[in-house]
Amino acid sequence: MSESENSDRQDVFDRVCAMADAAAAAQAGLAGMNGQARNALLLALADALIDQADQIAAVNEQDCTQAFEEGMSAGLIDRLRLDKVRIADAARGVRMVAGLTDPLGEVVRGHDMPNGMRLNQVRVPLGVVAMIYEARPNVTIDVVALCLKSGNAALLRGGHAAQRTNRALVELIGGVLSEQGLDPALVASVDRYGRDGAQALMKARGHIDLLVPRGGRGLIRSVIEQATVPTIETGAGNVHIYVDRSVDMDQAIPIIINAKTQRVGVCNAAEKLIVHRDVAAEFLPRVAQALTQAQVELRLDAVSMDILAGHGLPEELLVRAEEADWDREYLDLKMGVRVVDSLDQAIEHINRHSTGHTEAILARDYEAVEEFSRRVDSAVIMVNASTRFTDGGMFGMGAELGISTQKLHARGPMGLQELTTTKWIGYGRGQVRP
Amino acid sequence: MSESENSDRQDVFDRVCAMADAAAAAQAGLAGMNGQARNALLLALADALIDQADQIAAVNEQDCTQAFEEGMSAGLIDRLRLDKVRIADAARGVRMVAGLTDPLGEVVRGHDMPNGMRLNQVRVPLGVVAMIYEARPNVTIDVVALCLKSGNAALLRGGHAAQRTNRALVELIGGVLSEQGLDPALVASVDRYGRDGAQALMKARGHIDLLVPRGGRGLIRSVIEQATVPTIETGAGNVHIYVDRSVDMDQAIPIIINAKTQRVGVCNAAEKLIVHRDVAAEFLPRVAQALTQAQVELRLDAVSMDILAGHGLPEELLVRAEEADWDREYLDLKMGVRVVDSLDQAIEHINRHSTGHTEAILARDYEAVEEFSRRVDSAVIMVNASTRFTDGGMFGMGAELGISTQKLHARGPMGLQELTTTKWIGYGRGQVRP
Incomplete structure (x- = not known):
């Protein structure tokens, strides 16, 4: 200078x-x-x-x-x-x-x-x-x-x-x-x-x-x-939705579609879908059909890729995820998808990769909701609701200055x-x- | 390196x-x-x-x-x-x-x-x-x-x-x-x-x-x-005590002595005494006698120096203040003294020179207490009490991690x-x- x-x-x-x-x-x-x-x-x-x-x-x-x-x-x-x-x-x-x-x-x-x-x-x-x-x-x-x-x-x-x-x-x-x-x-x-x-x-x-x-x-x-x-x-919002083994599938799909597609370029839009293995075979094809109909590109781990093969989904929207995907905030019609073995593994994945903005759990099981909402370390936890509700106006604060992803103040x-x-x-x- | x-x-x-x-x-x-x-x-x-x-x-x-x-x-x-x-x-x-x-x-x-x-x-x-x-x-x-x-x-x-x-x-x-x-x-x-x-x-x-x-x-x-x-x-505690024109002098002197001398090297000890002109001629000699008896060196502005001359106080403890004194935290048996024309001037001086830790007002006048406690921009305001009370233990918090002088969190x-x-x-x- x-x-x-x-x-x-x-x-x-x-x-x-x-x-x-x-x-x-x-x-x-x-x-x-x-x-x-x-x-x-x-x-x-x-x-x-x-x-x-x-x-x-x-x-x-x-x-x-x-x-x-x-x-x-x-x-x-x-x-x-x-x-x-x-x-x-x-x-x-x-x-x-x-x-x-x-x-x-x-x-x-x-x-x-x-x-x-x-x-x-x-x-x-x-x-x-x-x-x-x-x-x-x-x-x-x-x-x-x-x-x-x-x-x-x-x-x-x-x-x-x-x-x-x-x-x-x-x-x-x-x-x-x-x-x-x-x-x-x-x-x-x-x-x-x-x-x-x-x-x-x-x-x-x-x-x-x-x-x-x-x-x-x-x-x-x-x-x-x-x-x-x-x-x-x-x-910054690398926002996760966790689909528990106890999920109500009919309720879950509109929530995921809303969280991902209602407005794409905003920090409370969902970026990742984490699905419990026990429901993956039934749930993933259903949600993938809804998401791909909405033109969402799915960035899939190996297990979800296997599950979705042969379901007649548009192939150009089924992409294998890289390791870096788990930390990405797409702000775009893209969604990372991972299958986990347990609630514990879901929480661990989220606490490692999340930016601490908003995460959701979709579940009917009381114990799973309690565990998830206690142990996930983010500013907002949504239970059976869209992540798009993280908003000062929606929270009754009037206009908002921004959404803090830090813990201080x-x-x-x-x-x-x-x-x-x-x-x-x-x-x-x-x-x-x- | x-x-x-x-x-x-x-x-x-x-x-x-x-x-x-x-x-x-x-x-x-x-x-x-x-x-x-x-x-x-x-x-x-x-x-x-x-x-x-x-x-x-x-x-x-x-x-x-x-x-x-x-x-x-x-x-x-x-x-x-x-x-x-x-x-x-x-x-x-x-x-x-x-x-x-x-x-x-x-x-x-x-x-x-x-x-x-x-x-x-x-x-x-x-x-x-x-x-x-x-x-x-x-x-x-x-x-x-x-x-x-x-x-x-x-x-x-x-x-x-x-x-x-x-x-x-x-x-x-x-x-x-x-x-x-x-x-x-x-x-x-x-x-x-x-x-x-x-x-x-x-x-x-x-x-x-x-x-x-x-x-x-x-x-x-x-x-x-x-x-x-x-x-x-x-x-950091450049702590002020303001003595209003409505002060109860008998109550004020023990508070000032306690705030300055009860423990000298701590952040809630008083460092400055700001006195309203209307009471300075009567109050300053009394408080100066008590302070100098406790071996406190007074760093005086011109007006307070004039007032204290000829009162038989130990001369080595009466020192003319420099401009830099108003921003100093002595953590020692020293106290800056200034006479002000008004409550407004006291508040202005404090908001300019304080580190935002603790300030006290000694007053009987309700309106002066309200003005001071609203307009002085510090973490703690003490009314007719020692500044030494700013402490997690005294506030009922148990042990304390420290005293924050910032506004966030x-x-x-x-x-x-x-x-x-x-x-x-x-x-x-x-x-x-x-």
């Missing part, structure tokens, strides 16, 4: 730290508002989104056009799009967040100490929350709504392709904040600084309280390796509560320590 | 990862035990400590002798010492942890989803907890007791000076684990690998679920900068609950996502 690049990067770092400090100062004002005032702020934001939907959609159209010209895939452009219908959806989401229970001020624990002091642990905002995410401007609105409701400032780094839309949204939000008597520095974007801005978010320890990366494995890996700011790992979908910390307050009358 | 040093370090890393994986495998056995069995394990550990107290004390004597010969200070040797009396204390501590409420299995949240699924968020162990700490072998016993009670494996890196004692303790613990049908790999020490062992704990992401560094600023800084494993920052004293994470379990009957 040249000296001038180094000094440019230092300059960006200093600017981002200053933005974070300004956001923190503004956050004190937000934290001083009661829950009613924070809800009024969100409702004003929803109204502003509807009022300015035409302008936002027009700006977004420019982002989409440029992305198309630069050869972005249709799927990614779809995620980038924020048209009037989606703006109305987002505004509805903001109103829903306003309607959720206030996470702040809850007394989490409390008791009188033996010396007569009263001790309360109270829920408070984290402070300054930073987020690095893909080019999906509706995420900007979700994240800002969650942060404001939970009393936090937000520093945002959205994907390059959404830069115009995000700038317009941050401006709109700043206008609403000002109208409500808050400092617009409360919500800021570091997009203008490109990659150096993202780097600065990772290193601004003492200025930023939490950094959530959301996106591909490369981004998440680089955040884990480089960040000194506390972070939460999100998103937050595990599974992150909503309002995960955007808070606590503070202990000891109320004394002159007590000293003997 | 030479090539052979590099390959040695890689070798240590691989060995530490293997130890962590063995600990994780053993942890599955512990997590499968019910609370009663985990308590029985702790009681057996307490008994073994008493039974083998002579041998442990004799080994510790060797560590202490060597430390003395190598010129360790009396204070540090005192922390290193684990004689029969302290072993009995530690055993009592282990029994007390056994008597605490089981943190595992608690349903943290739960509700029926609109589609009829039952959704529970349940408290479960973290998995493998690593700790890097100073040469205090009683910490080894505390940490192991907390980890076993909460269903976790423990990987330990104690201070070099306590190496013999810690080795003997880990052997003793391994014996107890074997007797109770558990794999002794559940509790292991990486001490034999020296600094490379500590480095390996920081980098073993995917093998270790939580790393807690406890010790000097240098250690904590290097962990924050280098660790890829999730960590919790502990211990744990804030303030860390006990059993802070050694857990949660898991969501969704109980369905065939539900799929529409």
Whole structure:
């Protein structure tokens, strides 16, 4: 790196730290508002989104056009799009967040100490929350709504392709904040600084309280390796469904089809099917027929390959799995299939290869359900239900910030509560320590 | 670094990862035990400590002798010492942890989803907890007791000076684990690998679920900068006491003396005294007399220096503060003193210079107490009580793993609950996502 690049990067770092400090100062004002005032702020934001939907959609159209010209895939452009219908959806989401229970001020624990002091642990905002995410401007609105409701400032780094839309949204939000008597520095974007801005978010320890990366494995890996700011790992989902010997086959097949195909490119979509040997000969041909009808390519271990031979299934969709398949998150119409000898072997396979996101068991046997749900070490266990339910909205959290696959602070979908910390307050009358 | 040093370090890393994986495998056995069995394990550990107290004390004597010969200070040797009396204390501590409420299995949240699924968020162990700490072998016993009670494996890196004692303790613990049908790999020490062992704990992401560094600023800084494993920052305490204009002076002075002098080298000892201008002329001479009688050196701002001149206080204990004093944690018989014009200015000073550990307000005015406890952004706020109460034992948590000064996952004293994470379990009957 040249000296001038180094000094440019230092300059960006200093600017981002200053933005974070300004956001923190503004956050004190937000934290001083009661829950009613924070809800009024969100409702004003929803109204502003509807009022300015035409302008936002027009700006977004420019982002989409440029992305198309630069050869972005249709799927990614779809995620980038924020048209009037989606703006109305987002505004509805903001109103829903306003309607959720206030996470702040809850007394989490409390008791009188033996010396007569009263001790309360109270829920408070984290402070300054930073987020690095893909080019999906509706995420900007979700994240800002969650942060404001939970009393936090937000520093945002959205994907390059959404830069115009995000700038317009941050401006709109700043206008609403000002109208409500808050400092617009409360919500800021570091997009203008490109990659150096993202780097600065990772290193601004003492200025930023939490950094959530959301996106591909490369981004998440680089955040884990480089960040000194506390972070939460999100998103990777090598999701397993275990079909027990006690499975209800008629119930199981719609669950597997839903988990695999209802939406393919998302982290809670199923990627692996682990089948107990005792039911494999009967169950595998049935589920394989349903899956291949839905154009799912099956990546099969030796046993399942043998079982499926000669059932008249489309051969191009029956592929022998490699060892590396067991660790892959396809995010595609593909599914790894393995036959196991026992529940124990299924649990062992899953705990070795899973990313700790979501796993399901399909079983009628009570003991198998208990064993599986206790011993599988993942954020979410689904029993006789689709893995697609792992979602902040489905869990009743309103919008979600992401799905944590780590164990510290937050595990599974992150909503309002995960955007808070606590503070202990000891109320004394002159007590000293003997 | 030479090539052979590099390959040695890689070798240590691989060995530490293997130890962590063995600990994780053993942890599955512990997590499968019910609370009663985990308590029985702790009681057996307490008994073994008493039974083998002579041998442990004799080994510790060797560590202490060597430390003395190598010129360790009396204070540090005192922390290193684990004689029969302290072993009995530690055993009592282990029994007390056994008597605490089981943190595992608690349903943290739960509700029926609109589609009829039952959704529970349940408290479960973290998995493998690593700790890097100073040469205090009683910490080894505390940490192991907390980890076993909460269903976790423990990987330990104690201070070099306590190496013999810690080795003997880990052997003793391994014996107890074997007797109770558990794999002794559940509790292991990486001490034999020296600094490379500590480095390996920081980098073993995917093998270790939580790393807690406890010790000097240098250690904590290097962990924050280098660790890829999730960590919790502990211990630094630039602790403030704010004396409001509404203070009860007779009540305040014993609190300040206790907070500053009851034990000097600890993180919850007060380091700064912030006094409202309206009471400074009357209060400062009184408190300064008490503090200087206790041999506390006062590091004074200009206003407090003026006020204290001509009161017949020992001049060698009245020193003008430098700007850097406001950020210093003395861990010594020293206290910074500043006069402020208002509660606002006090809060601003504290939020700028505090390490976020503990701050106290001494006041009779209700509104001042509310403002201070809401707006000061620290783990613990004490109202009219000594800051020395910030302690897991005092908070009713039993032994403590350390005091977190970060906001993520744990804030303030860390006990059993802070050694857990949660898991969501969704109980369905065939539900799929529409």
